[in-house]
Amino acid sequence: DGVLPEAVGRQIEPLMTKDLDAARDLAAALGVPTPLADVVRTQARRTLQLDAEPAPVPAPAKDDVHAYGLHMMDRVYGPGLSTAVQDADDPFSAETVDYLFAQVWGREGLSVRDRRLLTLGVAATVGKPELVQIITHGALVNGELSADQLREAVLHLAVYTGWCKATATHTGVTAAIHAHTAQPPTPQEQK
Known part of the structure; x- marks a missing residue:
């Protein structure tokens, strides 16, 4: 059916983007516009069908400050970062999750x-x-x-x-x- 297995796509992606970046760098050095290469580079993950992520888990309620802070930490820096601090009981880690991520990064407005x-x-x-x-x-x-x-x-x-x-x-x-x-x-x- 033409669907690229995800494992193959993940192996191809770094090579594909490296080659596209090299071609774009050379073209830029020569002053040659590369609109097609630019589009392909920005759509590499989509082309390789790697953007089909599982449905996102809904965010915890903001009144569960710690859970919401862990959610925001992963949203800001990528899935899994929160696992390094989710069980930490020191005051700095707790404030990083509960204040910095839940109450600062999680605010509306920006x-x-x-x-x-x-x-x-x-x-x-x-x-x-x-x-x-x-x-x-x-x-x-x-x-x-x-x-x-x-x-x-x-x-x-x-x-x-x-x-x-x-x-x-x-x-x-x-x-x-x-x-x-x-x-x-x-x-x-x-x-």
């Missing part, structure tokens, strides 16, 4: 994507690539920002945070993009 961009800006001012990588990973997993948009964000932030801190931001963004596409960063990109 989307998760908007809050992520603000958080990325703050992380860029700190200059910690590992923090930037975590934030960027969430944007990629959730499909909120493309690799090209994240690269553009690094350039924009460089003007406001300084080139040295932007270098750390670039390192974190590049690492997240490569991890998301299963492609190791080149030594030049790690600089």
Whole structure:
């Protein structure tokens, strides 16, 4: 029936996106527009039929602050992150779940994507690539920002945070993009 088995699609996706990214980079270097490659790259998961996720589990009620915080944590950074802290009984972990995720990230008024961009800006001012990588990973997993948009964000932030801190931001963004596409960063990109 033409349906691609999910396991095969998951094996093909990193190779497909790596090759499309390489073709797009070469075309950009040569000044050649690649609208078809751009569309195919943004629709790779859909093309490989990997977007057919199971029906989402409804969010817990907001008055169950801890359960809602765990839900928001997974919504912000991808499924499974909450398992690392769901049974933690220290005050910092509890406040991270109950306050930061349930009451701040879970508020109306700004989307998760908007809050992520603000958080990325703050992380860029700190200059910690590992923090930037975590934030960027969430944007990629959730499909909120493309690799090209994240690269553009690094350039924009460089003007406001300084080139040295932007270098750390670039390192974190590049690492997240490569991890998301299963492609190791080149030594030049790690600089």
